Amino acid sequence: MNDPSADPAAGHPQDRPAVLLATDLSPRSDRAMDRALQLARQWQAPLVALAVLPGGAGLISHPVLALSSDAVAERAARRRAERRLHADLADARVPLAVRVERGEVAATVLAVARAEHCGLVVTGVARHESLARALLGSTVDTLARRCPVPLLVVRERARAAYAQVLVTSDFSEHARRALQAAAALFPEAGFTLFHAFGNPYPLLAGMDVEQARQAGRAAAEEQARLFLDATPLPLAVRSRVRLRLAYGDPGLLLREHGAEHPGELIVLGTQRRSGLTGLLLGSVAERVLELAESDVMVVPPEQ
Structure with missing residues (x-):
């Protein structure tokens, strides 16, 4: 926890x-842009704004980035996208890099994140509920599984830090x-450690349901205590963690x-897949990404 490289507020800005x-430069991505800008300012960190000219299906669908096989038209599309990003971020007040690339969206985002030494990737999803699963099943889902740094999926307006x-x-190492x-x-936020528990043993005929739930809660409270006792945290943060x-x-x-x-974030x-490249979200994480109304940050295991 004392590694300055893990803290965007540590060190010199560069x-x-x-x-x-x-971003896909569509109105639905404005919330992600506002949040990325707020965080870059809060941390006094550089901001890299990336739009991808799609080589296939993915996040980017705005007409300004329309696919074209004509080299002249492609250069024009790149210039339009660059001008749009510079205009939208004209008042960034942080070091800004604008990149427009062509390729498969998720792979390009990951490549740029590595090349630019990014510590956080910020993106958004559409708010249309009937489309949410399809969207999360493609680019955002791929990023959540493969991104080597935290991925922030923005749904809400960035009204404040x-x-x-x-x-x-679930009291595991990846949760830690x-x-x-x-x-x-x-480090200045208040923290809630959230755990959804079930029954600690199968319900039998005639067993009192409320008694079983109370047993599940008691077991979860003990697990939470042991989990927090074994998790190194700054004292100031630990004092603000509630269960x-x-x-x-x-x-x-x-x-x-x-x-x-x-x-609230x-x-x-x-967790890393055993013997395979990539990450395993797990059913709980997938369900949270799919159903949560809030912004969600997905944290990968240590590299």
Whole structure:
């Protein structure tokens, strides 16, 4: 936790990890742009704004980036995209790099994140509920599985800095990494450690349901205590961590929580696939990404 490279607020501005904004220049991406700009200013970090001329299906669909096989038309499309990004970010007040690339969207975003030494990738999704699963099943889902740095999926307007951060936890090592990464990125925020629990044993005929739930809560409270005791955190952050245990489906619970607590950031961790490249989101993380109303940050395991 004392590694300055993990903290965007540490070091000189030119040494701070950049924030990468992946945008399609459509109105739905404005919220992601505003949040990326707010974070870059908060951390005094460079901002890299990336638009991808698509080589196939993906995030980018705005007419200004229309696909063309004509070299002259492509150069014109690049210039239009660059002018649009410079215009939208004219008042950035942070070091700004504008990049327009062609290729498969997720692969290009990941390549630029590595090349620009970015510490966070920021993107958005459409708000049309009937399309949410299809969108998350393509570019955003691929980024969540493969991004080597935290990925922030923006849904809400950036009205203020994140003052409250909710970290989902199954008390595993990837959940510990998510909590530590969130504490490093947002050291002034208040933190909630969230765990959705079930029954600790199969319900038998005639068993009291409420008694079973109470047993599940008691087991979760003990796991949470052991988890926090074993997680290195700055004392100031640890003093602001509160526990929230709830019975039921975590995706639905967090959807309700987001509706009641607008502006709160949800953080979840991923785990590495055994013997394979890439990351494993897991059913809970996928459900949170699909259903949550709030902004969600996906934290990969340590490289």
